[in-house]
Amino acid sequence: MPEEIPDLEPEFSSAGLSAAARRFLKPEEIDPVGFLADWPVWLVSGTTFLAGLVGIVQPLLVRFEKHPKLLSALVPYELYHLSKTVEIGFALLLIYLSFNLLRRKRTAWWMAVTINALSAGLQLIRIGSEHSIWLADKVSGIDLPNYSAVPPILGCGFLLILHNHFRVKSESKSIRFALITSAVLVFVALSYGTLGFWLLDKIDFGVSFDLQSCIARAFNGITQLGNADLTARTGYAKWFIESLQVVGYITPVFIFASLFRPINYQLNTHPRERHQAEDILNKYGRTSLDRYKLLQDKSYLFSKDGQSFVAYKTVGSIAISLGDPVGPPDKITDMTKQFLNYCHENGWSCAFMQVPGEFLPIYEELNLDVLKIGEDGVVELDKFCSETANKKTFKSPVKKMDRDGFTVVKSSPPHSEEELSEMQAVSDEWLSLPGRRERGFSLGKYDRAELKNDTIYKLIDQNGKMLAFANQVRSYETGETTIDLMRHRVEVPNGAMDFLFVKMMCMLHTEGYTHFSLGLAALSGVGTESDATLQERAVHQVYEHMNRFFSYKGLRNYKNKFAPVWVSRYLVYEGGTPGLVRTTIAIAKATED
Template structure:
């Protein structure tokens, strides 16, 4: 039995180790799985198009009727109009009202980026977070908006596909070699499942599907949104349908095929469903429509439905940057949102055009263009232009990430690469369309130049697993296109060294080789680059500079920098700073950045990038709503942490019925012989021994140890820096609190509050009241009572999971922490409650970040256990 037990322990440890390994490398493993899937899809496309030739596809493209293109444009417009109403309905669903032009631009841009870059919930979600945080929505509300549009599209897509499949199973069965009865049973099961979900989730009730919890809106909102989704899918399917040649396939049959292809493309996690969508369409329609015609239609569909909306979004935002439109009321509102959206739009456009340059390097140049070039240019120039333009495309792909982060270096790389690529596109193939697209990117970059002011080197940027995967997908896609285009060319090693105007295949091979080598070098450099040095506590000089900044601003909590236990990151001009610590793989910034407001956006971004360069997550702890839009710009997600209690000292007066209990407490304290006094900083050293005795007695009585980071500790150097309020009884100090203030006299607060075991009951309340009256008499406007953790979390059924967990812990977690008691104590002073947030970079887990913050405050796991 013992042997079996040991074996089970070993097996359990191995399983746990495997789970831990998977969690640690989940992003990388997901990227590798997606890349492997794309390779399989590429192989499938090559096999499915075995009888198709590139010239046939080009001919099919040229034969597309102008009327078909016009119809495709019309239905693209209708589809995106429906997509805009996803956001309109979502805003109404969360109970807010926002100007329609801003919502429309946000929704349009989110889908233009999501359709092109893929990962719609993430890429489109980032667009929404940036825009809606600017328009005043809270992180909780933005999260509900993103969940609404994602869930409504997914359920609507499944419903439309199932209904269409149920109706036309007899027609679609021969296309995929599956029995019509099987298809109807499958469709019926999907519809029945959706029906059960709708019934269980009626009126916003929660549905638990294993570990996943889904909350649906009320029946009226859901019905309206389903109609919007159905109209959107029908319109987008029609875009491709009108581009296909006349065929023996009805529109309802094609709608079912299209819906399935879109769904599989989304589930594949391949960017924009590239290849997956095309494979499903080709496999389904290959027996009814010529494959070369299908491929031509798919190329046009991608251009019209994916590329064109992105260009329109960039143009709309660029137009508001022009002076003659700046004073128009609608344009000025859109312009404010456009400032948030433009970097992401240009990032996506740069990515798209980079892919275009890479793919064009493996496709042949029209014969007439080559003949023209041969008459005016020597072969080495054409060969060099062809090879370099592919590498410039890769540069645009890499710079795209920096554009999304507003890096000035990325702006310069993008504009120089685009300008060079524009020139080379004319030298290599007289590619006028390609040149126009690149000119459009250059125009957008010039118009928005003022947005890219963050100084950084692209060499210091770490490409994430998703970006490395995207680059790998591009390289594999180029190889697949090369194999398709030159399938009739017999490969030999001599091809690499053939240089002639008609040698298109060798030219494509050399381009692919160059792209692959440079991409591999980028990946290796990104994965193996040295990790930045661990942050160290601030030096004496840095600490004094930070204290000087604190003295000039209004937030009393910023005095915690005087503890000297935190690292400090200054702004470029040295007029603002972030104080932070490291725990585990988290860099945790305490409060909002302190100092000049104009320096805050740059400082937030620098902190996030420095943490990422060190292989860590960036975390902002106890931040105000004012910082949320800057966190959104830096790609952070925010979660409500609790509420800060702030009392108005201008109206603070111990009169009236609501203050009766505190008046009685104060009167009793005075009868008990308690006397209040404030010791000036210069006189604190004389009382230090008595203060230390009270502090030690308090720690021993509470079986506690000193905290840190967001709480001060009894350190003589820290205590003497600010005034100390004390309570005396018979001439002996029995309680004290250090008072944190600044010369601005706007806000005061206390940090350490300690009392001896023999202090009379009610001493804490009395000390608070006396300090508040003292600060009021000194001309201070507010008294910061500190934060009540997990207070104010939403309890509504539609609340985010984070809020529901927080409210549950708040209600039932008294065993571990006095959440409700702390809120009740602060409420006695009738404060105003202000939300405070935790912001985490990237896809970071907020629970891990919060645990790291807790360990940092408590001095590690042992400190937390010992309170």
């Protein structure tokens, strides 16, 4: 029975006044996070919410004097009451918009400015024609109709002054969809009402309706204007009028919900962008993870000077950067800020996955959360080949494999179709094993076009059959290299993968490489430090108690045989614990796509 070999392809799824002034006037410098930093947004949202509350309560507390008036002119009772009904509708919209203003939605900003202005106008045209029936008796000297226009006027003013804080876009396709949907829903609702009135018997309301009156009454019922002159004489008629009101409530809910969706990003990366990213990596790349920033599933955000970039993927409303931004070290802060602002403008939260510790102070300065997620095992090849490989752990199985006629062969590109087909067969067998599957984002997949240009190390048996292979890929750390895929057949002898690794590493050492990255051991070394955060201690409990399901310890223990130096890797995210949950789910989906 062959030994159980851990899945070595790693994964992680699952200052002052001047600063405040700059943030107030130029929020694009740092798109702030948290209540204190977001106070201008909260001010605008709160004022808009207050304007909505006043718009709801004010019509309940006032009556017209002797005759209904608008702009001091006598008007019919119906028109006066219609103005109050519309005001309540505006008030409800303002309350709804206040929550979307907290999300910095630009569409919500435009609508809030418009509706605040209209709400204030509706209240101002009734000044002098109303009196309060309760408040004026309680607090002398207050004429409620003269003051109720103040909140929407203030809201409108704050919105205009602080307009730079509201830059989150709504997706144009969603807006078009909302408009089309609203048109269809209105048509269907009007058709429903018109047909309903047309089919009513005279006994239901005591009158008969022609087509024009059916349409007019359906419109009045759906828009909540009502049909005050109609009296339902049957239970069916009463139900029909109530059903029209329900349709009138449901229709705008769907419309407004569609208008405020976050951007649904569609990957469309131009080859020129990938070439530009590759050029920047050649100058400023730092880790073995950087190679995966050139995979087809990545989008790119470049700095204005074109010297830095972030490689990311969006899943839902989370934009996940693979590792740190890449560029000159003195430009990393600016690139990080640019990416944060870009995400927030599109209604996304951001995350940086598997980052080393070098730039953690930058993330912490920007009030982002940091969580250790594991450790990368880096083998010093000189020490490994001279000491570790000669210890009993490796010496005995390597000697046995040598004696039995097994060999490790280095195959340089390009590779023949026959060789690629044999590797495909090995890969297919490996994928048939329980728990094995193709992953992406931070790992490569079996791709003949990619493998054709990689150096391959193959384990060959006595009969010349390929039992396993690993493809060498570039690390952008000087003197370091690593592998991407490591796959074997279902039936391999005990010690086969140890044999492949020992031979391959010593060959690489002979070629001049100084270090070899074994990749991430997920959750390894998390929560063991004395200053570990509560989240890291929780992750440590997962590592200790969920190992039976995910074999986290097995992967760590296997890699430990190579005596690596363990280098911490972190997840940077925003949104506290809820944000961590959303980000973890998004990363799991990103690696499975």
